[in-house]
Amino acid sequence: MSTSATAATGRSTEEDPSPPGRVGPLGRLGAWTAGHVKHVLVGWLVIVAVLGAFAPQVTSVLSGAGWQSNGSESVKVRELAEKHFGGAGSSAIQVVVTSKSHQLGDPSVRRVIAEVTEEMKSDDRISEVVPPQPGTSISRDGRTGLVLGAAASGTDDMVRAAEHLKEPLRRLSTADVTVRATGSSAMWSDFNTANLKAMIHAEILSWPVTLVVLVVAFGSLIAAGLPLLLTMAGLAASVGSLVLISHVTPISIWAMDFALMFALALGIDYALFLVIRFRAALGHSRDPRRAVEETMDTAGKAVLLSGLTVLVSLSAVMLVPAPAVRTMAVGIMLSVLFVLAATLTLLPAVLAKLGPNVNKWALPRTRADRTQSPRFGAWGERLWRQPLRFGALALAVLIALAVPVLGLKTAMPSIKVVPANDSSRQGYTLVQESFGKGAPGMLQVAVPDTSVTATLTALKSTDGIASVLPAQRAADGSGWNLIQAMPSVDPSDLSLTRTVSTVRTELPADALVGGAAVENLDLKQALDDKAPLVIGVILVLGFLLLLVALQAPLVAAVGVLTNLLATAAAFGVARMIFQDGRLSGLLGFEPQGFLDGWGPVFFFAMIFAIAMDYTVFLLSSAKEHHERTGDPKQAVVGALAHSGRVVFAAAAVMVAVFFTFALADPLPPKEMGIVLGVAVLLDAFLIRLLLLPVLLRLTGRAAWWSPAWLRRALPSIRFSHD
Incomplete structure (x- = not known):
C-alpha cells in the first residue's frame, strides 16, 4: 500500500499489504516470476539467443521498397x-x-x-x-x-x-x-x-x-540499467522476428528503426513506473516477493493497459494498403509486444532478485524509497486551487498551435529528400537537363489494341503533357500496348495531380495510367482516403480501452479528447515548420511546401500511442487514489505526486531522443523527430501535467461517475492494492 493510502485510511505501514484473496492475475504472475527467477531468466536468455541470432541479418534481408498503394x-x-x-x-x-x-x-x-x-x-x-x-x-x-x-x-x-x-x-x-x-x-x-x-x-x-x-x-546506477535490460531484450527479439517474417512477406527496413525507437522509449517508461512502485512496496514489505506482487497488482495493470493502447493505436495503421507503412507498424508492434512481455515477466524476476539492492550505487541525497514527489504534489495542490488560471493558459497555447493544422498540405516527398x-x-x-523537366516522371499508359489510337489522341491534346512517345506493342501477343507520355512539370509539382486526374478522365475506360510518379500520387491518395478511418478507429478503440480500465465514461472521453488536442497542436507546429518554412534556416533544410504524405496517418498513430501511454499512467494512478479515498482532490493531487515524476522523466528522455533526429540531414527523419518531439513535449507538460488534472478538478465527482448498467457490463478492474 502506498503512503498516500496509509495517510488516508490510518492503517499501519506494518499491515500486510496484500491479503491472499485480493491479489489479481498480474499480482499472481509477479509472485510466480519472483519465485521462479532462474526459470524466467533462462527462458528469456533462450528467446533472446534464438531470435537475436537472426538480428545481424536485418540490414541485408529487410526490403527497401513497398511505397505503393496495393491494388491501385x-x-x-x-x-x-x-x-x-x-x-x-x-x-x-x-x-x-x-x-x-x-x-x-x-x-x-x-x-x-x-x-x-x-x-x-x-x-x-x-x-x-x-x-x-x-x-x-x-x-x-x-x-x-x-x-x-x-x-x-x-x-x-x-x-x-x-x-x-x-x-x-x-x-x-x-x-x-x-x-x-x-x-x-x-x-x-x-x-x-x-x-x-x-x-x-x-x-x-x-x-x-x-x-x-x-x-x-532513477536515482541509482543499478535501477537506471533496468530500462536498458528491457530495451535490449525486446529489441533483439523483435528484430530477429522481423528477419523471420521477412522470409514470408517483405518487411521495410524502416521497421527496424522504429522498433529500436519504441523499444527504448517504452522500456524506459515501463521500467520507471514499475521500479518506483517496487521501491515504495519495499518500504513496507521487507519481502521482495511480496513487493513484486504488490507492484504487479497495481503498476503492472497500468503497464499492461498502456501496452494494449499502443498496440491498438498502431494496429489501425494496418488499414492502409501500403506495404511500407504497414510493416513499419509491424516493427513497432513487435517491439512493444516483446518489451511488454519482458516488463511483465523479466523485470519482476530481476527486481525480486535484486530486492533492496535495486537502490545500490544511489546518487547523493537521493530518497530511493520515496513513493511520492513533494514537488509534484505541491503542483497538484496549486492546480486544485487555481484550475481556471492554469487551465485557460494551457488551452490557449494548445489551440493557438492547433489552428494552423487546418491549412496543412501533404504530398509525397520530392527528389530533394535524397542527398x-x-x-x-x-x-x-x-x-x-537533357530530356525535359517532366522526364523523370514519365507516365506509362497500358492500353489494349482497340484503344491505342484514341489514347494517343487524348494524350496529345491534354494540357500538362509535353510529349507522347509512340505506342510499344507487347511481343507476347497479349494485345497490350505501352505508351509513355512526358508531363510538362517536375514530378513533385502539385499540378501533376490535376494532369493525371485529367488524363484518367479523358482516356478510354480500358486505359490504365501508371509510372513511378503516378504510383506516388496513388499512394498519397490512398493515405488521404484512409486517414479519417484510421484516426476514427484509433479514437474509438482508445476510448473503449480507457472506459474498460477506468470504469468511467467522462474521464475516458477527457483522456481521448486531450490526446487529440495535443496531436492537433503537434501537426500545427509541423505545418508552420515544414510547410511554411519557419525555422528552416536554423534546422538546416529546404522546405517542400508540404508535409510528407504518410505523416497524417503514421505520425498520428505514433503520437496517439505515446500520448495514451502517459494518459494511462496518470489516470490509472488517479483512479487508484479515488478507489482508496473516494475524494476527487486526492485523486488529482495523489496522481500527480505519485506519477508526475514518472511522466516528466519519461517525457524528458523521449524528447531528447526525438529531437536528436532534428540534426539529421535528410528531411524525413528530421520531420519525424521534430513532430514526435513536439508532440511529446506538448502532451506531457501541457496536457498530462496541467490541462488533464485541471479538467479532473473541474469535473469533480462526475469524472468518476458511471451508470449502474455500465458497471455491470464492464469487467471489474481495480488499481488499488488493499
Whole structure:
C-alpha cells in the first residue's frame, strides 16, 4: 500500500499489504516470476539467443521498397509491364550516360555504354538491358542516353539491385563521360540508405543524454540499467522476428528503426513506473516477493493497459494498403509486444532478485524509497486551487498551435529528400537537363489494341503533357500496348495531380495510367482516403480501452479528447515548420511546401500511442487514489505526486531522443523527430501535467461517475492494492 493510502485510511505501514484473496492475475504472475527467477531468466536468455541470432541479418534481408498503394491503377500498370513488356515498368533501373564533348556514337562513349551494359547484365535481377534508342531515350543533342535495366524481380529486389549496381556504375565514369543510376528503384535505394544512416546516427547521439536522464530519474546506477535490460531484450527479439517474417512477406527496413525507437522509449517508461512502485512496496514489505506482487497488482495493470493502447493505436495503421507503412507498424508492434512481455515477466524476476539492492550505487541525497514527489504534489495542490488560471493558459497555447493544422498540405516527398551527391539525384538532374523537366516522371499508359489510337489522341491534346512517345506493342501477343507520355512539370509539382486526374478522365475506360510518379500520387491518395478511418478507429478503440480500465465514461472521453488536442497542436507546429518554412534556416533544410504524405496517418498513430501511454499512467494512478479515498482532490493531487515524476522523466528522455533526429540531414527523419518531439513535449507538460488534472478538478465527482448498467457490463478492474 502506498503512503498516500496509509495517510488516508490510518492503517499501519506494518499491515500486510496484500491479503491472499485480493491479489489479481498480474499480482499472481509477479509472485510466480519472483519465485521462479532462474526459470524466467533462462527462458528469456533462450528467446533472446534464438531470435537475436537472426538480428545481424536485418540490414541485408529487410526490403527497401513497398511505397505503393496495393491494388491501385498505377501498380496494375507496373505489373502489366513486368508481365508483357519484359519488366520495362516503373521499377526498371535507368542509367544516364552523358558526355561533355562527344555524341553517343563516339567510340569512347560507346565503350562506356558497353561497360554499363555488361555490368547490368551481370545482375540476374535484370531481365534485359536496352541501350539508348533514337527518338525515345537519346537526347536531341545526341550527348545523353538512357540505358534501361528491365526488372526481372519485384520492387524490393530491384531496390537491392540498384543498391548493388549504383557504385560500380558510377566508377565507369571518365573525365568526359558521366554515368549515374537513377529511376524509382535507385531513388528508393538512396532514400532508404540516407535515412537509415541518419536515424542510426541520431540514435547514437541520443544515448548519452538518455543515460544521464535515466540516472537522474532513477536515482541509482543499478535501477537506471533496468530500462536498458528491457530495451535490449525486446529489441533483439523483435528484430530477429522481423528477419523471420521477412522470409514470408517483405518487411521495410524502416521497421527496424522504429522498433529500436519504441523499444527504448517504452522500456524506459515501463521500467520507471514499475521500479518506483517496487521501491515504495519495499518500504513496507521487507519481502521482495511480496513487493513484486504488490507492484504487479497495481503498476503492472497500468503497464499492461498502456501496452494494449499502443498496440491498438498502431494496429489501425494496418488499414492502409501500403506495404511500407504497414510493416513499419509491424516493427513497432513487435517491439512493444516483446518489451511488454519482458516488463511483465523479466523485470519482476530481476527486481525480486535484486530486492533492496535495486537502490545500490544511489546518487547523493537521493530518497530511493520515496513513493511520492513533494514537488509534484505541491503542483497538484496549486492546480486544485487555481484550475481556471492554469487551465485557460494551457488551452490557449494548445489551440493557438492547433489552428494552423487546418491549412496543412501533404504530398509525397520530392527528389530533394535524397542527398545531393547521391547517384539517383544526380541522374535525375541529368535527365531533366537533357530530356525535359517532366522526364523523370514519365507516365506509362497500358492500353489494349482497340484503344491505342484514341489514347494517343487524348494524350496529345491534354494540357500538362509535353510529349507522347509512340505506342510499344507487347511481343507476347497479349494485345497490350505501352505508351509513355512526358508531363510538362517536375514530378513533385502539385499540378501533376490535376494532369493525371485529367488524363484518367479523358482516356478510354480500358486505359490504365501508371509510372513511378503516378504510383506516388496513388499512394498519397490512398493515405488521404484512409486517414479519417484510421484516426476514427484509433479514437474509438482508445476510448473503449480507457472506459474498460477506468470504469468511467467522462474521464475516458477527457483522456481521448486531450490526446487529440495535443496531436492537433503537434501537426500545427509541423505545418508552420515544414510547410511554411519557419525555422528552416536554423534546422538546416529546404522546405517542400508540404508535409510528407504518410505523416497524417503514421505520425498520428505514433503520437496517439505515446500520448495514451502517459494518459494511462496518470489516470490509472488517479483512479487508484479515488478507489482508496473516494475524494476527487486526492485523486488529482495523489496522481500527480505519485506519477508526475514518472511522466516528466519519461517525457524528458523521449524528447531528447526525438529531437536528436532534428540534426539529421535528410528531411524525413528530421520531420519525424521534430513532430514526435513536439508532440511529446506538448502532451506531457501541457496536457498530462496541467490541462488533464485541471479538467479532473473541474469535473469533480462526475469524472468518476458511471451508470449502474455500465458497471455491470464492464469487467471489474481495480488499481488499488488493499
